[in-house]
Amino acid sequence: KKIQPWREIKEWKYNDWMGWWDQGDGKLFYGLHVENGRVKDEGDFRLKTALRVIVDTYNLPMVMSPTQSIIIRDIDPKDKDDIEKILADHGLKPIEEVDPLNRLAMACPALPLCGLAQTEAERKMPDYLAQMRSLLNKMNLSDEEILMRMTGCPNGCARPYMAELAFVGDGPKSYQVWLGGSPVLTRTAFPFKAKMKNTDLEATVEPILAMFIQQRQNFEAFGDFCHRVGAEAIEAFSASYVPGSVKAIS
DSSP, X not given: OOOOOOOOOOOOOOOOOOEEEEOSSSOEEEXXXXXXGOOOEETTEEHHHHHHHHHHHHOOOEEEOTTSOEEXXXXXXXXXXXHHHHXXXXXXXXXXXXXXXXXXXXXXXXXTTOTTOSSOSTTTHHHHHHHHHHHHXXXXXXXXXXXXXXXXXXXXXXXXXXXXXXXXXXXXXXXXXXXXXXXXXXXXXXXEEEEEETTOHHHHHHHHHHHHHHHOOTTOOHHHHHHHHHHHHHHHHHHHOOTTOOOOOO
């Protein structure tokens, strides 16, 4: 059979479908952000209980999303306010209050649940996200949204090899650093650093962000910038960078 000629693919747009959406049949669906896919009750944060209350009260179907979150389907519009109250009463933030870094991030379970894991991922990612948020704020880049991924081994279950910035576990308390994936996950990243100690995040990333500030093109995303300039240029800039010497104009 003759192969059909190729067709141009429309520009891809990344959407995680979090928050409230019209389902198209008179019902609504709600995308509930679940950090690293972990459904749990911990202190005032009671996601597990909230989901149980919603299911027991409304008997709604749920779908696990490709970004480790949950889609609650077939919601009657009249129940929207009550469901929002259930979520709020159980300590869950509306999607508008979730840090974009956290919303875009993913990590695999890794230690202690995965026998292949060589180091932490799910339990380390919140600390890395907090450090990245602090660093971005310090460098006047608080509005930047960088898609980050972390895995405990090179198998890549959290899809790190397409992320703008990724940390791939390669030994105890050690990560490979990958750069240059697409913010819409349509391009493979490149390996930048073979081994980074888990305490060296800021020292590794700050020079890259400084170069990004100085050399980015208009509205260029972090991953697109890294892809354009390449590993050698970033390595050369990082080698001569003085910590704290570059900030974006606020």
